[in-house]
Amino acid sequence: MEIRIGIANTGRELNFETNESAADVKKSLAAALDANATHVTLSDAKGNSYIIPTAALAYVELGTEESRRVGFVA
Numbered sequence: 001m002e003i004r005i006g007i008a009n010t011g012r013e014l015n016f017e018t019n020e021s022a023a024d025v026k027k028s029l030a031a032a033l034d035a036n037a038t039h040v041t042l043s044d045a046k047g048n049s050y051i052i053p054t055a056a057l058a059y060v061e062l063g064t065e066e067s068r069r070v071g072f073v074a
Contacts, residue, residue: 001025002063003042008056016044022062029060 001022005014018025025042032040032054043049 004061004063005052006058006060007052008058010056014050014052016042016048016050018043019045025060025062033057 002017039051039053
């Protein structure tokens with residue numbers, strides 16, 4: 001699943017793919033925001049970790065969980 005995260009006062013966005021489900025990502029983000037945590041940690045499909053400050057979150061866009069099709073579609 002692809003995740004795009006907008007950071008406030010930054011021209012670029014954080015974009016990566018993860019093996020976690022959309023429900024798990026939503027759950028971890030909601031838990032961090034509800035607990036007034038200073039940051040949330042997410043990991044991508046390659047094993048890299050991202051520490052994101054919750055105060056700077058502008059938006060989070062979660063992509064679809066289905067895999068991409070290969071080949072031509074008629």
